[in-house]
Amino acid sequence: MQHHRTLVVNVLLSVLAVLTGAAWAGRPLGVDDANIDDKGTGHVEAWFSREAGSANVFNVAPAYSPWEAVELSGQLTRDRTNSVTLSALLARARITESRPSGCNVLVALGAQHANPGGNQPFGYTALTCNRGEFALHANLGAAKPSGGSSYGTWGIALERDHGDLVGHVEAFGQEGVGPTFQVGARKSVARNWQIDGTVGRTAGDTIFSVGFKVDF
Numbered sequence: 001m002q003h004h005r006t007l008v009v010n011v012l013l014s015v016l017a018v019l020t021g022a023a024w025a026g027r028p029l030g031v032d033d034a035n036i037d038d039k040g041t042g043h044v045e046a047w048f049s050r051e052a053g054s055a056n057v058f059n060v061a062p063a064y065s066p067w068e069a070v071e072l073s074g075q076l077t078r079d080r081t082n083s084v085t086l087s088a089l090l091a092r093a094r095i096t097e098s099r100p101s102g103c104n105v106l107v108a109l110g111a112q113h114a115n116p117g118g119n120q121p122f123g124y125t126a127l128t129c130n131r132g133e134f135a136l137h138a139n140l141g142a143a144k145p146s147g148g149s150s151y152g153t154w155g156i157a158l159e160r161d162h163g164d165l166v167g168h169v170e171a172f173g174q175e176g177v178g179p180t181f182q183v184g185a186r187k188s189v190a191r192n193w194q195i196d197g198t199v200g201r202t203a204g205d206t207i208f209s210v211g212f213k214v215d216f
Contacts, residue, residue: 026186026213027045027047027186027194027196027211027212027213028047028168028184028185028186028196028197028198028209028211029137029157029159029168029170029184030155030157030170030172030180030182030198031126031137031138031139031155031156031157031170031172032092032106032108032124032126032137032139032155033106033126033128033135033137034094034096034104034105034106034126034127034128034137035094035104035106035128036065036069036070036071036092036093036094036098036106037063037064037065037071037215038065039065039066039067039068040065040066041064041065041215041216042062042063042064042065042071042215042216043062043063043213043214043215043216044060044061044062044063044213044214044216045059045060045061045062045063045211045212045213046059046060046061046211046212047059047196047209047210047211047212048209048210048211049207049208049209050207050208050209051079051205051207052202052203052205052207053081053205054081054205055079055081055082056079056080056081057077057078057079057080057081058077058078058080059075059076059077059078059211060075060076061073061074061075061076062074069093069094069095069098070091070092070093070094071091071092071093072089072090072091072092073089073090073091073092073110074087074088074089074090075087075088075090075112084114084115084116084117085114085115086112086113086114086115086117087112087113087115088110088111088112088113089110089111089112090108090109090110091108091109091110092106092107092108093106093107093108094106095107099130100130101130101131102129102130103127103128103129103130104127104128104129105125105126105127106125106126106127106128107123107124107125107126108123108124108125108126108141109121109122109123110122110123117146118145118146118147119146120143120144120145120146121143121144122141122142122143122144122153123141123142124139124140124141124142124153125139125140125141126138126139127139133160133161133162134158134159134160134161135158135159135161136156136157136158136159137155137156137157137158137159137170138155138156138157139153139154139155139156139172140152140153140154141153141154143174151174151175151176152174152175153172153173153174153175154172154173154174155170155171155172155173156170156171156172157169157170157171157172158170164187164188165185165186165187166185166186166187167183167184167185168183168184168185169181169182169183170182170183170184178202178203179202180200180201180202180207181200181201181202182198182199182200182201182207183198183199183200184196184197184198184199184209185197186213192214192215192216193212193213193214193215194212194213195210195211195212196210196211196212196213197209197210197211
């Protein structure tokens with residue numbers, strides 16, 4: 001039983017490290033983008049996800065930009081199936097001038113904690129290139145689990161803007177683990193509100209998520 005719990009915790013820590021974009025990127029992307037909220041504004045995202053192994057996971061992630069091109073984020077994740085709680089904090093900073101048509105670069109540093117489990121610092125770089133109605137996002141990073149060896153993370157996503165509806169395809173993963181493939185969409189439904197969802201495959205399992213985002 002203890003071995004099983006340790007395995008579950010390690011898997012969830014790895015998943016959260018890979019999926020930091022699910023919180024830090026605009027929902028419902030799993031790959032982060034290089035966009036930052038305007039100074040003095042923020043947002044809250046909340047979503048339910050069905051992860052590998054039929055785990056039911058609830059998430060909430062607030063974010064706020066106290067300074068120009070800097071965003072502070074948090075995430076609370078509860079895996080009801082395996083009785084594991086994860087929390088994370090992240091600082092994101094865009095290091096290039098904002099370019100609506102062109103490429104932007106962002107760097108991020110954070111840490112996460114699993115209960116039961118341990119702490120895990122992580123960091124990554126995000127690149128976003130915009131051209132017309134298309135946006136390409138790419139991530140490259142690393143994480144260091146408590147008591148374990150560090151490993152690399154990666155992700156790539158392509159978005160297409162259809163006005164109030166934005167769709168995407170993406171792939172992401174970590175060193176030594178097979179990739180996750182995912183498609184998703186988000187839609188504006190009212191001022192400052194959106195609904196979103198994803199469906200994908202990982203490790204032979206079908207996964208999905210549904211959620212919303214509110215800006216303030």
